[in-house]
Amino acid sequence: SQKIEQNSEALNIQEGKTATLTCNYTNYSPAYLQWYRQDPGRGPVFLLLIRENEKEKRKERLKVTFDTTLKQSLFHITASQPADSATYLCALDDSSASKIIFGSGTRLSIRP
Amino acid sequence: GAGVSQSPSNKVTEKGKDVELRCDPISGHTALYWYRQSLGQGLEFLIYFQGNSAPDKSGLPSDRFSAERTGGSVSTLTIQRTQQEDSAVYLCASSWTANYGYTFGSGTRLTVV
Numbered sequence: 001s002q003k004i005e006q007n008s009e010a011l012n013i014q015e016g017k018t019a020t021l022t023c024n025y026t027n028y029s030p031a032y033l034q035w036y037r038q039d040p041g042r043g044p045v046f047l048l049l050i051r052e053n054e055k056e057k058r059k060e061r062l063k064v065t066f067d068t069t070l071k072q073s074l075f076h077i078t079a080s081q082p083a084d085s086a087t088y089l090c091a092l093d094d095s096s097a098s099k100i101i102f103g104s105g106t107r108l109s110i111r112p
Numbered sequence: 113g114a115g116v117s118q119s120p121s122n123k124v125t126e127k128g129k130d131v132e133l134r135c136d137p138i139s140g141h142t143a144l145y146w147y148r149q150s151l152g153q154g155l156e157f158l159i160y161f162q163g164n165s166a167p168d169k170s171g172l173p174s175d176r177f178s179a180e181r182t183g184g185s186v187s188t189l190t191i192q193r194t195q196q197e198d199s200a201v202y203l204c205a206s207s208w209t210a211n212y213g214y215t216f217g218s219g220t221r222l223t224v225v
Contacts, residue, residue, distance in 0.1 A: 034213070043116075043203050043216030044155070089154070098168050099145060100214070104154035 002028040004103035006090055012109045013080050021075040021106045023090030030092035033066055033073050038087045080110045118204050118217035125194055133189040133220045137206030144187050148200040194224045
């Protein structure tokens with residue numbers, strides 16, 4: 001079965017710096033990969049989707065890369081702000097392509 | 113509606129009781145999913161509905177769990193004879209099509225005492 005690994009330790013970044021989060025996966029080659037943001041007590045919010053034939057996608061201050069050879073996605077937040085503090089979840093479609101499987105998330109804290 | 117609505121937002125129940133959790137997806141979304149999230153853990157897939165197709169129940173942890181989706185819209189997740197290990201946040205999500213950009217509700221926090 002698929003396995004998704006995200007940094008289990010919290011990431012602390014100084015405001016204004018670029019935050020980089022890592023998502024690694026094994027045992028499968030997903031057609032696409034998604035990133036979500038989750039705040040305490042709330043459901044996840046969809047941010048970006050990247051397909052297997054795309055190497056990079058951007059949305060405002062967000063950038064996602066997808067390396068199918070390394071089986072890795074990197075999620076970047078440039079010019080980070082305290083409001084970016086949240087848990088970020090990586091997700092990929094499972095082998096049946098009917099649902100997505102989530103990683104356990106990385107908690108990001110941006111200090112002023 | 114504007115978003116995915118779940119009710120109740122919190123539910124405390126005694127061990128052995130049955131509970132029903134409700135999800136109202138975004139109008140027009142054909143795909144509906146249930147996940148659960150234990151404290152500090154990732155999301156665990158439970159069940160998936162797509163249009164009129166038979167649901168994918170592969171994530172249901174035991175036969176005490178069941179779900180239905182009436183009229184392709186509202187869904188109810190039922191847990192019978194609740195156990196303490198069922199305590200978690202139950203999240204519902206919907207999307208236009210399978211696997212793309214889920215919209216999640218705020219979840220139902222279930223506590224079994």
